[in-house]
Amino acid sequence: MTNSTSHCIGVPHAHLYAEQTGEGDAITLLHGFLVDRGQWDFEFTALADTHRVLRYDARGFGRSSIEPGSYAHHEDLAAVLDACGIQRTAFLACSGGAATALDFTLAHPQRVSALILIGPGYWGRFADSTPAARAFLQALGTFDVNGMIDSSLRAFTDGPRRAVSEVDPVARRHTEAMTSQLFKRETSYWTRAAQDQRTPKPSALERLHEIDVPTVLIVGSEDQIEVHQLAQELLEGLPQARMYVVHGAGHHANLEAPTQVRGIVRDALSMAAFAD
Secondary structure: OOOEEEEEEEEOOEEEEEEEEOOOOEEEEEOOOOOOHHHHHHHHHHOOOOOEEEEEOOOOOOOOOOOOOOEOHHHHHHHHHHHOOOOOEEEEEEOHHHHHHHHHHHHOHHHEEEEEEEOOOOOOOOOOOOHHHHHHHHHHHHOOHHHHHHHHHHHHHHOOOOOHHHOOHHHHHHHHHHHHHHHHOOOOHHHHHHHHEOOOOOOHHHOHHHOOOOEEEEEEOOOOHHHHHHHHHHHHHOOOEEEEEEOOOOOOHHHHOHHHHHHHHHHHHHHHHHHO
């Protein structure tokens, strides 16, 4: 296994925990906003034989801190890349991490070689059409920790159509461990986001035509309908986008189908390198 190094990177009002491994062209892994960098345990190792791999906990997740004060996630990302000496990178990003990647790409187009977005999300876009998704929003509104953990797993890991027994138990337990740690924190992204997070205006969704980099969208067949709708919006709006549906997977599709997703990622990286 390739050795990894860790860094604690200071940014305004926070410290961000980052890890690197491997050598070669860079790929940066941006986790979803119900989990942390542990979403990428498999990819962090699996991609290191061909790439320099960077992952970090976003502000208020995992081992990264969050304090009162204005910030934007794509600016945090720029600070992490600068601190690690990475000038240009591909992104493998899930959910809220995909929103960060889109914002960064518009701000720094010359620094992005490819976008690979799993279950993409964007600021202000919430799933609310299923009972479990509505239960999550309700629990979030009152910060009912146990309710948030349970409903987020039912809404996004199980999805609208699956019983718990139909979900890979190892992937579900791993997701539950990350989600529980997140929501049980005294101060996290979810306790501070509404007060402090700045998001670009106009939004990336209004500027998709400007993002002219090879883009792959990956959506689990069992994800929420709103995620499928946003992925379709991105597919139609991004000049170089194509989409894959991973059957039998929920929101964090790479956790349920790691080998299949790794194959898609490797193909996308190869095509992006060829395009360069």
